[in-house]
Amino acid sequence: MHLRQGVAVAAMGVFATAAGQASAQEHWDMALAYSATNYHSEIAAEFAAQVTEASGGALEVVTHPSGSLFSGDEIYGAVRRGLVPIGERLISALSNDDPFFGLDSVPFLASSFEDARRLYDVSRDALAERLAEDDLVFLYSCPWPPQGFYSTVPADTPEALQGQAFRAYNATTSRFAELLGMQPTTIEAAELSQAFATGVADSMISSGATGYDRALWEHVDYYYDVKAWLPRNMVFVNGGAWEALSPELQEVITTAAADAEDACWARAEELDSWYVEQFVEHGMTVGDLNPEMQALFEEVGATLRDEWLETAGERGQAAVAAYLAE
Numbered sequence: 001m002h003l004r005q006g007v008a009v010a011a012m013g014v015f016a017t018a019a020g021q022a023s024a025q026e027h028w029d030m031a032l033a034y035s036a037t038n039y040h041s042e043i044a045a046e047f048a049a050q051v052t053e054a055s056g057g058a059l060e061v062v063t064h065p066s067g068s069l070f071s072g073d074e075i076y077g078a079v080r081r082g083l084v085p086i087g088e089r090l091i092s093a094l095s096n097d098d099p100f101f102g103l104d105s106v107p108f109l110a111s112s113f114e115d116a117r118r119l120y121d122v123s124r125d126a127l128a129e130r131l132a133e134d135d136l137v138f139l140y141s142c143p144w145p146p147q148g149f150y151s152t153v154p155a156d157t158p159e160a161l162q163g164q165a166f167r168a169y170n171a172t173t174s175r176f177a178e179l180l181g182m183q184p185t186t187i188e189a190a191e192l193s194q195a196f197a198t199g200v201a202d203s204m205i206s207s208g209a210t211g212y213d214r215a216l217w218e219h220v221d222y223y224y225d226v227k228a229w230l231p232r233n234m235v236f237v238n239g240g241a242w243e244a245l246s247p248e249l250q251e252v253i254t255t256a257a258a259d260a261e262d263a264c265w266a267r268a269e270e271l272d273s274w275y276v277e278q279f280v281e282h283g284m285t286v287g288d289l290n291p292e293m294q295a296l297f298e299e300v301g302a303t304l305r306d307e308w309l310e311t312a313g314e315r316g317q318a319a320v321a322a323y324l325a326e
């Protein structure tokens with residue numbers, strides 16, 4: 001009897017401690033737009049696991065891929081308003097609000113991993129500063145592989161593209177379509193398979209990663225490896241949610257973010273050619289644009305670059321100047 005009571009008291013003690021920890025425990029949902037098997041989402045899940053583990057469970061982060069919590073176009077606003085504490089967004093999708101966010105999508109400015117990294121390095125502080133204006137804390141940024149052109153018809157002549165329904169994901173891609181005589185419609189990656197299946201889209205500019213994730217060979221026959229630019233995603237935290245954390249937890253997150261960033265850049269580069277090989281395996285025609293079309297894409301790219309620089313503001317112009325000066 002005595003003994004049983006002792007056990008019961010001890011058990012209660014353990015319970016009380018566990019309950020005490022539970023009340024000090026934070027749970028963060030993390031909103032992601034892309035499919036769970038995409039490397040951006042996989043790295044975010046690794047980041048979340050590292051934070052959860054390194055904090056001893058004091059801060060549990062759980063990812064929600066495929067736009068399941070908020071769709072891609074809602075994530076930035078949702079984190080800003082504190083509807084969710086942390087999220088990931090394609091930076092250049094925000095360029096309608098502020099052209100500075102379109103820096104990584106300036107055509108043919110930085111079209112290799114190495115150049116994209118340099119462009120990021122010279123503009124990282126400005127990006128963090130820009131997010132701070134929206135009371136957001138910047139954590140890390142990771143590229144998509146170089147952007148190619150997907151088309152349901154051979155893109156052999158400028159006429160072939162006239163009137164095509166073009167899927168856009170930012171201001172640059174929309175404008176690009178217009179200048180080539182196509183009709184742009186903005187569509188989130190999560191909706192892509194359906195858009196191509198139903199003829200809402202006939203063409204797009206994106207990476208091999210997104211074509212692979214959405215099995216676009218089911219609808220699209222041609223992929224041109226244009227390497228137009230490497231757009232990036234970024235991960236950021238609501239300012240209030242960040243301030244509410246102890247310095248120790250902030251440190252745990254900063255460390256995990258730095259690890260995630262390095263791993264993600266490496267993973268993107270490793271996977272780049274693999275995606276394109278999968279297109280060949282699935283019967284797509286993969287190659288370069290012919291010289292006439294390549295010249296046309298570059299001409300349109302130069303126009304877009306000039307237009308962007310005019311609207312990019314001091315931050316954008318300073319970043320390009322720093323990049324070109326290196």
Ligand code: PCA
Binds near residue numbers: 188205
């Ligand atoms: N994939 C994303 C953005 C850029 C990319 O390669 C998309 O198409 O939505």
